Amino acid sequence: MKSPTLHDVARLAGVSSATADRVLNRRGNVAEKSVRKVEEAVNQLGYVRNIAAANLSKKRGYHLAFVLPRRSHAFFGRMHEQLQKAALHLKSARVSIDVIEFEAFDIHALEAALSGLSETNYDGVAFVGLGQEAALKPLEALRASGVKVVSLVSDGPQDCRDHYIGIDNEKAGRTAARLVGMAHAGNIGRLIVAAGSLDARDHSDRIKGFRAVLKRDFPNIEITPVIETMDQPRQMRELLSERLRNDAGNTAIYNVGSGNEGLVDAIRMNGRDGLSVCVVHELSTCTRDALEDGTIDVAIDQRPEIELNRALALLQAIVDDLPPPPAPELIPAIYLRDNLPNE
Amino acid sequence: MKSPTLHDVARLAGVSSATADRVLNRRGNVAEKSVRKVEEAVNQLGYVRNIAAANLSKKRGYHLAFVLPRRSHAFFGRMHEQLQKAALHLKSARVSIDVIEFEAFDIHALEAALSGLSETNYDGVAFVGLGQEAALKPLEALRASGVKVVSLVSDGPQDCRDHYIGIDNEKAGRTAARLVGMAHAGNIGRLIVAAGSLDARDHSDRIKGFRAVLKRDFPNIEITPVIETMDQPRQMRELLSERLRNDAGNTAIYNVGSGNEGLVDAIRMNGRDGLSVCVVHELSTCTRDALEDGTIDVAIDQRPEIELNRALALLQAIVDDLPPPPAPELIPAIYLRDNLPNE
DNA sequence: CAAAAAATGATGATCGTCAATCATTTTGTC
DNA sequence: GACAAAATGATTGACGATCATCATTTTTTG
Known part of the structure; x- marks a missing residue:
């Protein structure tokens, strides 16, 4: 009924919880034999780490940054709006979101914005990839320091981000x-x-x-x-x-x-x-x-609201080194006068 | 930087954390004056309860049931499939999902399936509302015992569910x-x-x-x-x-x-x-x-995969008595031969 | 075989909230 | 002012994982 804990795994593996912990978090200094025993116990019990408890103990919240063009275009306005709503809703999940705005279509604005992030310590960053060719270096720096990166709306080279979220x-x-x-x-x-x-x-x-x-x-x-x-x-x-x-x-x-x-x-x-x-x-x-x-x-x-939600869910997952949540492909909506969204 | 805790609220309100807890969880036996002070402190600090910690302490996982027609139609097959994927992914968030299948278009099958749920103790239930007119009683019973209920695909009377998720x-x-x-x-x-x-x-x-x-x-x-x-x-x-x-x-x-x-x-x-x-x-x-x-x-x-994801996110939220997550209206996809999803 | 190195166990504090208990203080009432 | 009722404070032990420390055991090596 209730899910097994790390202790259960350790007991089944015949090791102490300290060792089990060392295995699961790859802290090293564990005998090959113990590693196998623990892994086997994990499989047998179907153990899954309780992320809430883990984050609580690590006193970690999800610290995210969204690098978006100013609300000049309606499109980005919709993104900002959705982001605000989502941020409010995610407060109870310890997700804090900073918005960094940059001048759209200014080639170096994105680079500058992203460079500014290397000082800070975000867990994840999403950015609208307009002109990201100019921003390869700061992206590389971010990723090198363990920050997860997602590009939105427009994709660039594969190795400058962990995922792309946008339409084809x-x-x-x-x-x-x-x-x-x-x-x-x-x-x-x-x-x-x-x-x-x-x-x-x-x-x-x-x-x-x-x-x-x-x-x-x-x-x-x-x-x-x-x-x-x-x-x-x-x-x-x-x-x-x-x-x-x-x-x-x-x-x-x-x-x-x-x-x-x-x-x-x-x-x-x-x-x-x-x-x-x-x-x-x-x-x-x-x-x-x-x-x-x-x-x-x-x-x-493009339904920027949905792209934004996806980016948030994705970042939350990959920041924890979890696989991305299963989500079907983004298909742009075809609006006719008859299927417009309400309000 | 870091978000305030219940203790911070109590301190600012000039009460003990026990009293602050009594206020926030409506345990009663609190003077009107104290309630006000605590609420004020909550607003002032922007305090938001850490749900992860709360659930951890309550040893509560999200116990959900999905009542779906058998995979007879491709449509429901897609739902089942997505549900399985999502269930796997949500294990680390302590979400457990049971699937209850019923014979589609059998008027009483849904009723029977829903009736079976009243014994068990789910936190939330989603059901495909085909023929829900016949299933009003079990739905009422479920909701009366505090279970949150979401109807999928086809809606029925407003007061037999907390939300409807589906297209217009x-x-x-x-x-x-x-x-x-x-x-x-x-x-x-x-x-x-x-x-x-x-x-x-x-x-x-x-x-x-x-x-x-x-x-x-x-x-x-x-x-x-x-x-x-x-x-x-x-x-x-x-x-x-x-x-x-x-x-x-x-x-x-x-x-x-x-x-x-x-x-x-x-x-x-x-x-x-x-x-x-x-x-x-x-x-x-x-x-x-x-x-x-x-x-x-x-x-x-209709994109059943998306409907299903929505239902999951929604249930997780309302089970915690949180407002529903901000999500734009569901618009059915218009597929032509040129915008078919990959694979 | 002894010494060094590696592996392991044991323990306890911490995160933020919940829930329960018990003692104490503040009310209100006759 | 006595007494009951209501309100409050203080305390404590979970919950599950993390992380550090320290003692002990096992293995490796010369």
Whole structure:
């Protein structure tokens, strides 16, 4: 009924609890024979260390840091918000969370933020990996000193973090393509693609997936040259308006990046005549409204709240050197006007 | 830095830790004045009870029961599987999970299973609420004896459980309608709808949402009379084949319930000529294959694995009388052939 | 075989909370 | 002011693991 304790293991193994402890925590100075006996007892009893008791005695709480871009974009705002809620809830589990903000898209801001962490003594760090190529050294330093590291949203080299939590952006692009394709029902189409910057890894992955599917399965749809908006609503509005005004015959729009306010403005001004489908990424006040009034049709959403929860659960586990909790793959939500989340 | 303990609270309140304990655990026999002082100290220090220590001292583990239908359907198989994985992972947190299986769609099986629980002493129970109308009495008994109760997948009366975890089926139906509509690109269509049984709450909810959207936004699509399949692949195959053979001009299929093996067979036999879109519910080996080879286009999936994880996290929290962990709404995944989860 | 080295056992404090006991003080009431 | 009732304080031993210390035993080595 009740689970066995370290004492039970020691007794069954015929050693003292001190030795059993030495084995389980790899303190060394144990005879090979004793190690085997203890391990056998562990297996036989199905002993699992009581982490709560362990942490209590070690007077350890989970000390975590989240390195996030400022709340400039709605997307990161949602992350911050969820983090705050979660932090409150996790206080009773001795999880303390510090938030370190940095300027998004500033190449060196992330590096600076991460460097600052090496002095402190966090158990785990999660960071949004935009521009992490510049931040390899501080990451390496962190990991070398035993800190567990998780990258969020955008992944980088495998050996600069313990895990990545985020969506598969190529898959997201393919999904968008399929939706655009389906909405043409075999008709001929012409498509406008807009992107923030073709340099960003996540954006280029999306475009790659998008193009692949469109080319293979929907040759009836022609892609016009990509609009680069630098994720700025204004540029988006102007460039897109121009396209819509000058070229008739556009049937679809896909925005890979952000700047959706501009996109929505442009469509509202020009009307949706001839446009059979419009797909964007991320849910925000703006895109939500646009979905509800039919200005756009689909918002593919990363669900940052869920990513954040995952990161928290994962860090808690790996900080204890436990295997990551079993969790199914992150699939971006496909929001239509009919399945928007409440409130 | 480190969080305050009960002792700190007592000291600040100017009472003994015994009294502080009496206040926090509502043991009674405390003067109103002392209660106030302690509560004030709690607020001032931001004291949060260390649950790990509390549970350790109470020698309490989380003793949970999951009452699930047998693994007859792929859907429940996925739940069982996830539950097993999670159970393994949660052993170190002193969470023990018992699984009680019952025969799906047997009205009294659930009642019997739940009745059996009143003898035992679980802290929390999750159950799949198919046919819970018949099981109100045992649920009431459980809750009366302090057991926390969560219903999964299909909800019932509010006061027979503490929380419901599952999708909004009406929303799922609306989503299906939107996808079907989009895929018609304004063309005229004729739609075949199949359902397991119109009695099942979740199925009827889906149909309700589906019809509402189709009627309002896609009057160009005609709905032919619903095929009732009792979720049996064979009936599905025969009835659907008949329809496809006899009536030309069908443009879409929507299956509200299960029995997708039959649906897939029928379409493969008849070919997809003229069918512009085919939407079903739940991902399984069968529907996954069908998505990949283009037999069907969309599978709306409840993601039982996620529901299960949610239930676990929720039970752990409410068993401790904590507020439910902050988690965003469950949105069913929309699977296309391009965003299927790996492996 | 003796000395050094390695392995082991025994013990006890600690973490924060719970739960129980018993002694003492503060109330309220007639 | 006596007396009961209520409130409080003080104390203690779990709970399960960690970690350090010290004494003792076993093994290795020359």
